[in-house]
Amino acid sequence: MSRPGLFITFEGIDGAGKSSHIEGLAAAFRTQGRTVTVSREPGGTPLAEKLREMVLNDPMDALTESLLIFAARRDHLRNVIEPALARGDVVLCDRFTDATFAYQGAGRGFDLGVLSTLERLAQTGLAPEASLMREPDLTVWFDLAPEVAAERLAGARVPDRFEAQPVEFFRRVAQGYADRAAAAPQRFARLDAAQERHRVWQQLTSVFVRKGWLAIMVATQGGPQ
Numbered sequence: 001m002s003r004p005g006l007f008i009t010f011e012g013i014d015g016a017g018k019s020s021h022i023e024g025l026a027a028a029f030r031t032q033g034r035t036v037t038v039s040r041e042p043g044g045t046p047l048a049e050k051l052r053e054m055v056l057n058d059p060m061d062a063l064t065e066s067l068l069i070f071a072a073r074r075d076h077l078r079n080v081i082e083p084a085l086a087r088g089d090v091v092l093c094d095r096f097t098d099a100t101f102a103y104q105g106a107g108r109g110f111d112l113g114v115l116s117t118l119e120r121l122a123q124t125g126l127a128p129e130a131s132l133m134r135e136p137d138l139t140v141w142f143d144l145a146p147e148v149a150a151e152r153l154a155g156a157r158v159p160d161r162f163e164a165q166p167v168e169f170f171r172r173v174a175q176g177y178a179d180r181a182a183a184a185p186q187r188f189a190r191l192d193a194a195q196e197r198h199r200v201w202q203q204l205t206s207v208f209v210r211k212g213w214l215a216i217m218v219a220t221q222g223g224p225q
């Protein structure tokens with residue numbers, strides 16, 4: 001019998017360490033014979049990647065930004081995420097809707113009620129059930145103090161429109177994530193992202209072992225170099 005798909009998202013402020021672990025986790029799932037789709041938001045389809053370029057580089061007001069992000073998300077859901085879940089893939093997505101609540105909502109101060117309306121519009125009416133609002137099965141939250149994230153990013157890459165924001169912006173974003181996690185504790189797994197890379201990997205894989213999604217042998221073999 002085919003296994004059901006799994007939709008897993010990765011969240012946290014810029015520089016929290018998400019990207020450093022997603023490929024390792026994909027490899028661990030593949031070792032177990034699962035097919036893995038790795039993607040990211042905003043982006044993941046040709047249209048959504050075009051929208052990403054605009055959102056990350058062109059100044060715009062918070063409503064325009066939110067509309068573009070949710071438009072990208074719907075295209076991504078329809079063309080990549082839903083088909084992958086229907087095939088039984090493990091979908092690992094670098095950011096999803098919690099990022100919109102954290103960045104546009106908490107960070108930019110945009111209306112959370114409007115974001116909830118857009119969330120329902122963009123994430124409903126898709127396979128397998130038209131009435132179901134697609135949400136992640138699990139969200140891994142890399143929790144890190146903004147000052148530490150800023151130190152890690154300094155010199156590491158050219159900042160985009162969000163990464164160039166002051167530390168106060170990221171304090172609000174971090175609080176936005178904390179609020180989302182408190183509102184849906186069964187969906188969120190919080191990692192202490194301040195620890196060394198291999199310790200973060202241990203925390204990450206033990207979440208998946210506890211859920212019965214990864215075998216302990218596979219979890220202890222992989223990880224960052």
Ligand SMILES: Nc1ncnc2c1ncn2[C@@H]1O[C@H](COP(=O)(O)OP(=O)(O)O)[C@@H](O)[C@H]1O
Pocket residue numbers: 012013014015016017018019020021142152153156193194195196197198200
């Ligand atoms: N646990 C860690 N300790 C120290 N530095 C880290 C750790 N995890 C990642 N880094 C470094 O911090 C920077 C940001 O990591 P990255 O994975 O790109 O974060 P994100 O994808 O969340 O923005 C990179 O230079 C990365 O090498």
Ligand SMILES: Cc1cn([C@H]2C[C@H](O)[C@@H](COP(=O)(O)OP(=O)(O)O)O2)c(=O)[nH]c1=O
Pocket residue numbers: 014015019040041042056069094095096097099100101103104160162163
């Ligand atoms: C998904 C999403 C991302 N963002 C922002 C957060 C990040 O600063 C930026 C791109 O995210 P990300 O892909 O994590 O950037 P990088 O690959 O450089 O680590 O987009 C939002 O503001 N709202 C959203 O809904």
